[in-house]
Amino acid sequence: MDKFLIKGGTPLHGKIAISGAKNSALPCLAATLLSAKTVTLHNVPYVRDLITQRRLLEDLGATTLTPDVHTHKITAAHIESFEAPYELVKTMRASVLALGPLLGRFGKAKVSLPGGCAIGTRPIDLHLRAFEKLGAVVSLESGDVVAKAPKGRLVGSELDFEKVTVTGTENVMMAAVLAEGTTVIHNAACEPEIPDLADLLNKMGAKVSGAGTPKITIEGVEALGEAEHWIIPDRIETGTFIVAAAITNGELEITSCRPDHLGAVIDMLREVGVEIDQPDPTTLHVRNSNAGLRSKDITTEPYPLFPTDMQAQYMALMTQAEGTSVVTETIFENRFMHASELIRMGADIEIHGNQATVKGKVRLKGAPVLASDLRASASLVLAGLCAEGETLIDRVYHIDRGYETIVRKISSIGGNIERLKDHMSTAAPETSG
């Protein structure tokens, strides 16, 4: 397994361009299963989860062309399999996003039930209940979810998610675009990845309205066609680089981003003392104010409030702020595994249930640490960049799932980070264009 070796203490300076959003590209790739015609996706990030998602589409029978690493041309004309196998689902939970399109277009799908995951149990019961509302018969057979539309086609319906679910909303949207009649989703997730997927579906010929609000209406159509679509910039990568500038006392120009997609994060980081200017709609200038960082409490909530995917990075930042902050996680249980690693580096953090109390400001010291999930890994990289001495992060395959060429990007702005390659490991995520 590859490791990262970070020598901390160097302020990051320079310009960094944000990649396409992993969490948008994943459902958009799945959506290509809805059409027999070619769908071209641009700005797809070169990260391991997308490599896995493309493999899944190929296993199902789709042909994929990648004229460059960020462009995927996918044609799902001859789908021969309707099954996402356990080997793929266990490495990437987002493979469940194949369920909706397969069920919507072919009236049948089989997806291995995702197992327990590092950030909580993460069930898919809400996805399945919503498919049942659209007329599917869902059963569990030897660890696989098998869903069938008895008449071969789903039937539009009105449904209400009892809890906001991002991939659940996406899965149902994709299932409903080819259903007979109209579907209305209440309490839909509003994350920017949802309107991005709706944009693609509409370009393919679907009739989706209201995406980005809690009520989405989908008028079913007979078939979808070809389309070309640009994936939105990754808001969590953007937030991570804002914190990187702040935690290292550096100054960054962050380009190709969508600040309007991370309003709550930018507001909170300004409140704790990070200076953030927006010279144009896709650029941010970030630096620490001379007054230093102040502690502030945060609570993670569905969009447009503070995202759970920025909680770990914020916690790392709070170790460098004067005072005490309470970080409350309301979306996922067991999402504080980075805290014990930050404590190994000298942080003063106490966990009680879903609350972490962080006391700052402490001087972090480099240590060997273990990455436990994608965003936890990001917080350890951030802590390592500001710590005194060397930090060795093990199990960085987690970070390779979702951050494009992170070593190259951080090195280009002056960070001292190196990938120690395990020669047994496969993909080479740092070698993209």
Ligand code: UD1
């Ligand atoms: C997506 C994101 C992930 C982000 C999360 C919350 C992708 C690929 N991943 O994950 O990065 O952290 O949104 O913003 O887009 N739940 C159920 N039953 C279900 C579905 C969800 O109980 O059927 C619960 C979950 O356990 C969790 C909450 O609902 O407590 C929200 O989960 P959800 O929004 O579905 O997260 P994901 O879509 O898996």
